[in-house]
Amino acid sequence: MYYKSYGNTGIKVSAVGLGTMRYDAEDIRAGRLEKCAEIPLYAFEKGINYWDTAPNYCEDKSEIVTGMALSQVKRSQVYVTSKTNFSTLGTEKPDRDLFRRRLEMSLQRLKTDYIDFYHMWCMLNLDSWEKHMEALYRFFEEAKAEGLIRNIVFSSHMQGNDIETVVESGRFRGMLIGYNALNYRFRQSGIEKAYENGMGVVVMNPLGGGLIPQNPKAFSYLTEGTELTVPQAALRFVASHREITVALAGCTTKAHVDDAVKAVENLEERPAKEVARRFEEKGIALNDLCTGCGYCKGCPKDIExxxxxxxxxxxxxxxxxxxxxxxxxxxxxxxxxxxxxxxxxxxxxxxxxxxxxxxxxxxxxxxxxxxxxx
Ligand code: SF4
Ligand code: SF4
Known part of the structure; x- marks a missing residue:
């Protein structure tokens, strides 16, 4: 496994992480949770030491399954995450007790007394981020001071320049964002800024919400010069960014774990700009696609x-x-x-x-x- 440093925390994490929202749906429904827990355990065997979970994933069973696996490995050898926000807490005016009850539930389900990375979850825009900061950030800090969480991070679907604003606030050790061969332009400046500021960058949705594997012809250029499949190559595209610490792979089966591991074999890291240049030099057959470069901004009708x-x-x-x-x-x-x-x-x-x-x-x-x- 290829490992990277998580920002300036001194933590070494695997270049691919386990996304835990794809445990087998039938097993989840049938209550076969021990069977689902075989996936993180197998990922651990293969060197994947970053497990990303949250309330609500997999019919709200993901934290429980992940906790079953976490309790079977040496705790210090895995970095586990969870998440919270207004919607998880059920109100835009949460108090300390509500925040704590939710956090304690995650800790209990994960069978641990600390969470390595706790996310201010799913900040859709700067307005929502500011509201969450005002209402919740002090509770994050308090939980951190007590050792219940180790690092305060955020997750977002914002564009690059908005992400830069959050990064510049200096309040977070890392972030989780969607980034892939389809939308890389939207957020490239955000990951560059985070990297410059010593933050870790974890990427969700490396397969473009399934669009990349569903359109293998359009994305076959990603595999050039490799023996990788299109999904593996798309994961490698993300992981090869110097600015990106972990690319999350949602795994249902052990074969998915093997795919993720193969995607980062002999990984070579390059700066984001260089990755983008090589990618665009291929004259890809996607000329009709918006690359998210943002040069069209400034619409007089404020259309994004x-x-x-x-x-x-x-x-x-x-x-x-x-x-x-x-x-x-x-x-x-x-x-x-x-x-x-x-x-x-x-x-x-x-x-x-x-x-x-x-x-x-x-x-x-x-x-x-x-x-x-x-
Ligand atoms: S300038 Fe064109 S390619 Fe770039 S974001 Fe705007 S519409 Fe997309
Ligand atoms: S009003 Fe229409 S044409 Fe003019 S900048 Fe906005 S989107 Fe473009």
Whole structure:
């Protein structure tokens, strides 16, 4: 296994980590939790020492399964995470007791007396982050001072420049973000800033929400010069970034663990900019795709164009209109009806590095029926 330093904490973690939201659904439903726990134990055998879990995953059983495995290994040899936020606590005005009860439940389920990385979970935008800071951060600090959590971290779907703002607050030792061969431009500046600031960077969703393995032809260039499959190569793409500490692989079977381990065999790390340059030099057959570079920002109607074009990417990759709606509904915190406000001024198209027909795509998005909201 290839290991990296988690920011400036002095902790060494495996370049791939175990995502624990994919324990076998039938086993979970049937209560065969010991069987599910074989997956983290197998991952441990293979050198994977970073296990990412949270309340609610796997019908709220993920922490329990992960705890079963954690209690069977030497505690100091695994770094385990969990998460909390307003939605987990069921209110936007949580008090100390509510925070503590939730944390204590995670500790109990994980059969441990400390959590290595405790996340301020799923910060969708700066506004939500600021509210969480005001309401919760002091409880995180108190729990840390008592040794119940070792590192305060956050997870987010924000774009690069917003992530930079959170990084610059200096309040976190690390972060968990979505990053992959499809959206790397959105968050590249965020991971660079975190790295410069001595923070660890853990990546979820390295397979683009399944879009990469579902479109092996479009992404076959990732495998060039390797014997890897497309999903393995996509994981390696992420792990090869110098700025990224851990790429999470959600594993249902032992074969998935083996795949993840193979993806980082003889890993070579490179700066994010170099990885992106090599990737773009291949003249990939994705020219119609928005790369998330952000040069089109500054819309007079305040439309967050990169998010809209990212949603449109899903249609190009899958050929299905409904995937645009799904992206807005399940990923971006944006009202897609904003597309109708485009006044076709053309400012964004002049700046677009991919020369995309943004106005036309905005019209198409504005006219889409809301099937997935039915
Ligand atoms: S063309 Fe539309 S989306 Fe582009 S900058 Fe003008 S108003 Fe905004
Ligand atoms: S400039 Fe073009 S490619 Fe870059 S984010 Fe905007 S729409 Fe996407």
């Amino acid at each position: 164009i990169p998010k809209f074009m990212d949603a449109y990417n899903q249609k190009i990759l899958t050929g299905k209109d409904e995937e645009i709606n799904r992206r807005f509904q399940f990923h971006w915190d944006v009202d897609k009806r904003q597309a109708a406000e485009c006044v076709a001024c053309g400012k964004c198209e002049k700046q677009c590095t991919q020369h995309l027909p943004i106005i036309e795509r905005m019209r198409e998005i504005a006219n889409l029926p809301d099937e997935t909201e039915a």
